[in-house]
Amino acid sequence: MASFFAMPLKAQADPCAAVLCAGAATADITPPVTTPQWGYTNRQGLLFSASGVQSHITGGNPAGVAQERFVRDKTNGEIELYNKEFVASRGIHLRLQANAFVIQGANGQRVAVVQADLGGIPGELHKAVAKRIAAVTGIAESHLLISATHTHGGPGGFFQYQGYALLGGDEYDPRVFDAVATGLTNAVVTAYNMLAPAKMASTRIAAPGANRNRRVAQWCRNPEALCNGTTPTPASPPAHDDDTTVFRIDTATGLPLGVLTQFPAHGTVGGDGNLLFSGDNQGWATRKVVEGIRAASAPLPDGHVIVNALVNGAQGDVSAVGSGFNQYASMEDAGMRQAAPVLSAWAALKPALRTDVTVDARFEHVCFCGQRIDDEFLYDGPAIDKRDPMWDRVAPYASLGATIVNGPRTTPVPTPAQGNKTPGLVGAGLVPSIVRLQTLRVGDVLFASIPGEANVQVGRRIVNRLMSLPGRPWSTVVIGGLGNDYISYFVTPEEYTAQEYEGGFTLFGPQSSPLMEQELTRLARAMIAGVPVAPCDPSVDAGDCLEHLAHPDTTAAAVTPVAPDLGGSAAVVAAATGTARLSHASMVWHGGGPTAEWRPGADRVAIERLDGSEWVDVAGDAAGGATTIRYEKIDGKHTWMTVWDVPADAAAGRYRFRVEGRTATSPFTFSPYLLTSEFDVLGSNAMAVTVTKGSSWTVRATYPVDPAVSFRIRPLVAGTATLVVVRGGVETTLTAAMSGGVANFALEAGDTLVGASVVDAHGNTGAA
DSSP, X not given: OOXXXXXOOOSSSOTTTTSOEEEEEEEEOOOOTTOXXXXXXXXXXXTSOHHHHHHHOOOOOTTOOOOGGGOOSOOOTTSTTOOSSBOBOOEESSOOEEEEEEEEOTTSXXXXXXXXXXXXXXXXXXXXXXHHHHHHHOOOGGGEEEEEOOBTTSBOSOOOSHHHIIIIIOSOOHHHHHHXXXXXXXXXXXXXXXXXXXXEEEEEEEOTTXXXXXXXXXXXXXXXXXXXXXXXXXXXXXXXXXXXXXXXXEETTSOEEEEEEEOOOBBOSSOTTOOEEOOHHHHHHHHHHHHHHHHHHOSOOTTOOOEEEEEBOSOTTEEEOOOOXXXXXXXXXXXXXXXXXXXXXXXXXXXXXXXXXXEEEEEEEEEOSSOBOOTTTOOOSTTSOTTSTTTTBOOSSOEEETHHHHSSOEEEEEETTTEEEOEEEEOTTSSOSEEEEEEEEETTEEEEEOSSEEOHHHHHHHHHHHHTSTTOSOSEXXXXXXXXXXXXXXXXXXXHTTOOHHHHTBTTOTTHHHXXXXXXXXXXXXXXXXXXXXXXXXXXXXXXXXXXXXXXXXXXXXXXXXXXXOSOSOEEEEOOOOEETXXXXXXXXXXXXXXXXXXXXXXXXXXXXXXXXXXXXXEETTTOSSEEEEEEEETTEEEEEEEEEOOTTOOSEEEEEEEEEEEEEETTEEEEEEEEEEEEEEOOOOOEEEEEESSEEEEEEEOOOOTTTOOSOOOOOOEEEEEEEEETTEEEEEEEEEBTTEEEEEOOTTOEEEEEEEEETTSOEEEO
């Protein structure tokens, strides 16, 4: 597999001595199509029969295009062998991104904070990226935070433990690992090369309606919850955390670099029937924020980069909220709910921008080796069964609860160090037992990383503990969820007794979360004291001295032996046809195989409009979400389809798809091709209009919501409504401006409705 890591190095090692500097960058980490996806066990092809898979896998076609041959239940596994056990991915809805900030504080320390559109971050991946960037950027392993969005539309195949291979996303594939590691490395190195004097400010703001607790009855087991049985009382704190942290970062000259944000949510708006790579709700949130900042900051220099790097939070029992007419529209709606408060905060932070910002970090490896929890952090409450001879220790072995198969399952006889969990899958080496832990400070905000998915109450206990430390230089603590490593869930000991899904996946027993609280406090205290993390003492606990065993080195680039593509030359199979706004245009073609066609960071499909005698770019699949790509191997030919969801404001005229691809003519030899297919875009008359009669006449207009027409959320723009009534025996025409798709008209006695029509700001119409 070709490496795309080819960045020029800075001639000056430290261009920002004694001043705050920042750089931002985005890189593509989408591996080749047919790489299996992470997260949903229902995609496991070996565990489910073909009919069982088909009941879950419905084709993954976001536009509902009537292409029967694109709805097979499973892509053949022999296609370049990316998928071995799991169903292969079939295309791309949203490219997966690595969004990075490199920040050098006025104190001279330098950190990198990176969002990765992945299900999790294996420690080997963190180590590989840290090693690749170290010589170029001077950023130490301890100062690199990579947080996964936990999208279930990201790749599997890059975890090296059999537990994840069996249930989480297929066997380890060095080609996939290298594709992801290279993208993450490119993001950090590019951000470093963009370092320049900067200013920054941060705040916390609520994002109401953007997430929810998916396991309230389990949460009610916590004494802080103040529930009546399994129902929160009015005195209860919220069962979810909808606060989002927002850092606004500008250059010293006033150009926006973007935002560093933190928000807790599962990337599971897209269901297990989605077979298209997608950043899900978080992928949309980052794009919507960048679009909003860019629109509010125009004009900007050509090529100016704006980034939203999103750090996850304590999201173990927290799901994103999105509503739409299909899962793809719901992903976008969920992202918009997250983006709106971020944009408000970004605008409000401008007067608070400052340059006296320092950064700092502490880092260690933590072993789940059966060690006893310190008395200060030991959970000794009623949820612990003292018949367990190891009740005060973390487990020295991982155990997956039987809840994964049969729902909540507890046992009356405790399992040593695992309490009331009914074991479902137990074994050494299924998951890592040594993980990375980090505290990273940016200004007055402290990120406390969790190597997995902490439930909201676990996060609150850690935050409260770190906020109570004397002498702390931070005013806010947030959880850096799914940070730097991954060992599944962390629930409170009280929640563990329920043995719901999250408790069953808390692999090292009920004292796992107290261990996280203990060790993060250790790191925070070292930061307050300004001293390195104290080395472990083998005479006290040999388990904490196994750091040198943590995570084997996996830094070498993979080589992909690409077989020649069979079945003839690239050619258009189904040409595009004329289409209206608010509908879709599509094109089907024969091209190269998945690896030959892999083009990280570059458009494979561009939509162009004819302007006079020139074709001008309108959209493409690399950055936006309006263009999807689908793949199947049909009759021995690599068959691709692209769909463009035509926006409401597309100018009427002549358009074309422009496809740049490659076929493999022999191993390691590629032949480029260029295909085009033209079509016309027309105005739309598909807006739906309804009229209701109450205290006034109300006209409501909506864009089409038929999934066979659209896979996008389409917020109605401003426009004009016309109402025709018979009033006093005379047909009368009334007009009013629409706001949010609604216009109200005064009602008079005896009015009789004749009809209504609307026109939006772009000339699209509808009538009733």
